[in-house]
Amino acid sequence: MPTGSAGLGRGSGLWAVGAVVTMLVVLPVLRLIYVVWIEGGSRLGEVFGRPGLDDAVVNTLLLAAAVTVVAVPLGAFVALGLRRADVPGRRGWRFAMLLPVLVPQFVLGYSWTQAYGRAGFTDSTLGLQWSSVLGPWGVWAVLVVNTVPLTYLVAAVGLATRAEPNLERAARASGASSASVLRDVTLPLLRPSIAAATVLSFVLTLESFAIPQVMGTPAGFTTVTTRIYRDLSLGSDPFSFVEALALALLLVAITVVIVVPADLWLTPRLRVTRVAHPEGAPIVTPSGVVGRWIAAGLCGYLVAGVVLPLVALVVAALTPAVGVSPSPGNWTLDNFSLVVNSRTMEALGRSALLAFVAAALLLVLGGLVAILERRRAGRALASLVTVTLVLPGSTLAVALLITYGRWLGGTLVLVLLAYLAKLWAFAHRPISGALDRLPDGELQAARASGAGPLTAVRTVALRPLAPALLAAWLICFVTALHEVTMSSLLYGPGSETLAVVVLNSQELGRIGPTAALSVLLTLIMLVAALPLWLQISWLRSPRRMSDVRGRSLAHAP
């Protein structure tokens, strides 16, 4: 797209952004490889022979496989089910399916232990407890709940952009039953999206830290990420540090082995070659029965997976001490007044400031890469930034620590650098996607009508880009606000974030205060996210788009 901001010094912009990527990602990863080579070198065999380490690696791989095997079909099934017009409250469910993502992983895991564990909510109210909620099964279940929204989203986007209703109608009109259409048309079209969801689910589980730490560690179930955390924060012998570095490198090596071939296969297949026709719902024989079953299933999933645990969390926060009956008569706000102290408030202030600054900078960085990649020279840069999406947080934190720790160790700046490196792709993807959807002619028309390059962008492009920009900011802000994987490895005295304070409190076994802190963290997230989310969906609503685009489309069936 040779239009728009031509002549804004692309060459220097490319160099500047390239330098930032190098500093944030390339250099630290190279440094990690170098240090492992020098420090480990001859002792690497010894390091990997340490007791329990092979368990951690095997656990991590098994867990990633087990979560993926369940979360991907479930996500695809929900996406297909929610296309049916006879699901009661269809629009509401599409929104509700994404709610588990808004709950910080740490809070979700902790709330499950409070809901289903010994002396938990179901134990004290119904006498039902699930003893293995702490341990591999609990970790697996919560990771599935946490991953399904993402696999659902990938599948739903795939359906919306690739499985045009007319393609399915054509099969029906060719004499295929709805089952044949699913087998012959819908699923083959969805295959690349399902593959992408599989890779995403596997990689995200590999690098997950908060849930295994909260639910696995107390039961002696370790993964690579929790082992890195243990090595760095508790390790005393000299081997621990080398082991953490080696594990960080191993994690990224596994990721690369999975992602690179998958990416090569997927990239040409995921390219959207045609504009989807959003008009016209897919064909449905509105029996109503199936739709009601789907709605009931979703309801059960959300209640058992998210709502009940969160209720249990609130109850635990309101209950003064372990052993006290969690009945309303005993509820107090003691735990809240206990945790609302200067240390927490400072941590909260730090978290909010950090997330705000990180999101603002990321919007600029993401936007820059999205603009630069319109030119051939910028494309490599964009690919590099996208790769950071799957760079495990633990690896990134360890790499940044050994690269810049000498000068920045324990400061907020190091944590900020980690956020920028980890979330850059999160900001880049939505903006880049929105730029792709912006029709070429619109900017050219503005230029031909007498607008300068900046005026053209401001008057013509900014309005259609606004939802993507807001969404990018929101994703970065929310993710940074509850980030714990990297923060827990990088914080020092005076630079704890709120999420780290919650994690420390949980490690000390203080149930009430931890629950109260978790509730606070979640509330802050919701308060920050909901107004923006509503604003974004308002900007995106088809009614408004049709106001902009004219009424002619509104009638076309």
Added chain:
Amino acid sequence: MRPDATSTDVLELRDLTVDYDGVRAVDRVSLRVRRGEVVALLGPSGSGKSTLLHTVAGFLPPTRGEVWLKGRRVATPERAEPPEGRDVAVVFQSYALWPHMSALDTVAYPIRRKGSSRRAARDEALELLDRLHIAHLADRRPAELSGGEQQRVGLARALARQASLYLFDEPTAHLDTHVRGVFLDELVVRREASGGGGLYATHDAEEALGLADRVALLDAGRLVQLGTPQQLYSEPVDLWAARLTGPASVLEASVRDARDGRCSVIIDGTVVTVEAPADTPVRDAVPLLVRPGWARLGGELTGRLQSVRFRGPHCDYSVETASGNVLIREPGPPRHAAGTDVRWTLKRTWPMIPASRYQASDKDVDVS
């Protein structure tokens, strides 16, 4: 005479109403497609053509009314046969070819669904592709086909369905002559066998008038006029219909003495006798439609030539008269310069009067 209407009609819509997305997209439409007949649904975008087709195909249920296919009731508001159970084939807007299937597999698909073996289905599909002169493209996927080739594959898939009724949902490009020929041949063959028909939605009047046996004019979901292309062109129901179906001039003139298919019209003080229907109102200030071929240059009437447009085989002359502007089409190169006074003759008119005398459905009348 038809002994039983429903047994010979390929399609019958009875008082069909379809609400789509909160909008009344089709409003009380009654329509028949007879054996071997192609009916065009003509209307601007948003007039309900596609919704009507989708209801016939089984993608949408009717809100009220019924759909009958070959004497069988396939859709009521309570119960709608699924698309695969109906004897219809659809050619889609932008063709809706499956991106993951080759042309051959695409065309073989409907045959396979009828229970043929893979081998037999492919043989039959290849034969169809050959009839459309695209057998050499059998292994290509849609992304490797041009627009015209995609259209042929889309039509071949529809023909492979061997249906009684073919639905065309506003094909993005006009059917080229060969494709149209193959399709019309197919209808003739079907008419011999079991009876076949076509319903062709388009917003292009030229295509509708040139292709169809009858044209159904739709506006805002209502059937405005139904008739042969000639009827729609020369006897439009109102000015909107007239403008939609071709160039239209309207003169306002006094009519005297209408009978025997002729009437006397006073234009600029001159009385002329023209062809006109017997029910032309005899009064002052009657709006009279004049198509470009209904007036000639030269004669007893006068006017001033406003503009001349050279159109290749003919020229369009816009003549300003005391009763209004009239467009006259004459073969050959321009014969007069704009701004000069010319003489002209009016041969035929059609009065634009309230539409109550038109039957906008074929519930009871036999138009053919």
